[in-house]
Amino acid sequence: MAEPARWWLMKTEPAVFGLADLRRLGVAPWDGVRNYQARNFMRAMRLGDRVFIYHSNASPSGIAGLATVARTAYPDHTAWDPSNEHFDAKSAPSAPRWDMVDLRFDAALPRFLPLALLRETSDLADLPLFTHVRLSVQPVPEPEAAVIRRLAGLPR
DNA sequence: GCCAACGTTGGC
């Protein structure tokens, strides 16, 4: 029997690549992550895991939608491309340093959840969103994920 | 645009 899907939160700047872009593409690689902790969380993702898409540097910032892991971690080739904004000379095809996953658009939240609302929800205070504010890929424990789903007006 | 928080780099 398959293990239950786990929940994650991934940040993105909507002006660069937002939920609307993911919706338009259907499935898209989540490239450009250049932080080891975030990379390691992506490596831990399993097919079918669920992802809250968080819009950062937005007005307002907050959780906008849902996605599903459609392909597990594989090398992020944009790190090898000198013309790419996320180029990293220390990564090479023979020894990839950075990984990405593919996400499939799932849904926009029935209710967008602005950061201010998340912050004032005491049941969410332990989320890495608040304790590790710069972490762009982070796990969301099931109790917190349930709180977020309820706040967002999603069916349980 | 400002700036606090914090991850990374590199000199020693």
Next chain:
DNA sequence: GCCAACGTTGGC
């Protein structure tokens, strides 16, 4: 291994 300098994230 320490830590100052630097660059980036991300809220406001």
